[in-house]
Amino acid sequence: MSKKRKSVDKSLIISLIAIVIIFIAYLGSPLSKVRNISVKGVNDLGAQQVIDATELNDNSLLIGVFLRKNSISNKTHEKLPSVKSLxxxxxxxxxxxIxxxxxxxxxxxxxxxxYYRxxxxxKVLSNKIKAPIGNYPIYSGFDKKSQLKKITEIYRQFPASVKNNTSEIYNAHTKVNPYRLKIDMNDGNKVIADSRTVAKKMKYYPGIASQMKQKGVVDLEVGAYSYAFDDKK
Structure with missing residues (x-):
């Protein structure tokens, strides 16, 4: 082996040793540990709630967080099922x-x-809530999981302005129409609708409501019309 080759090998070994020493020194220094933790993207969860679920703190190694990011994300989902990923x-x-x-x-x-989200x-989360949170509707009469899944998917298709105005959705089925719904709106009106067509028809609600002189009922079950509460219809 030539002297030049030996010199290169020796330099490489020294460099590797230096890197290992620097890495070990880094792991033992405060620079390797988390200093502050902030949370972004939460809507209905509290930032501290997420931090507690991750079990991360100012003693956590930064490199460890990134090496274990998938397991931390999965563990957080187990504790907070509304968390899809981190x-x-x-x-x-x-x-x-985070x-x-x-x-x-x-x-x-x-x-x-x-209340349950x-x-x-x-999917119904197991976390108990003493009072309603956010501007979300309350569902009544949808006892089967399949019913709840269907009606929430219908609600998801409402225009944003209608979603924000929706207070409660009731299963109001009858023998004549097993798909009948009643919806209480935050503006004081009530809606009668059919679950098979309500997702498409609710886009007409703002226009109909704006023309109503009194609070009343917007009937979307068959056609699309309104009448005041005191009208005998």
Whole structure:
């Protein structure tokens, strides 16, 4: 082996040793640990709630967070089912930013003195809520999982302005029409509709409501018309 080759090998070994020493020194220094944690992307969850679920703190190693990001994300989902996934990024070298991707909240149901959130797919979360949160509708009479999944998907298709105006949705089926719905609106009106057509017809609600001189009923079950509460129809 030539002297030049030996010199190159020796330099490479020294470089590798230096890298290992620097890495070990880094792991033992405060620079390797998380300094501050911030949370972005939460809608119905609290930032501290997410941090607690990840079990990350100012003693966590930054490199460990990124090596374990999938397991941290999965563990957080187990504790907070509305969390779809997490991703992480660093800021100012030591600050950790947790980006939260949540399943969409599509409403609430009331059972045994508590409210429960319903997310994408009609899944009901187990977390108990003492009072309604956000501007979400409350569903009543949809006892089967398949019914709840269907009605939340229907609500998801409402125009944004109509979603924000929707207070409660009731299963008001009859022998004549097993698909009948009643909807209470935040503006004081009520809607009668058919679950098979309501997703398309609710786009007409704002226009109809704006022409009503009194609060009343917007009937979308067959046609599309309105009448005041005191009208005998």
């Amino acid at each position: 991703d992480f990024q660093t800021k100012n070298f030591r600050d950790l930013v 980006n939260v991707h949540e399943y969409q909240t599509l409403g609430l149901i009331y059972k045994h003195g508590y 319903i997310i994408t797919g009609g």
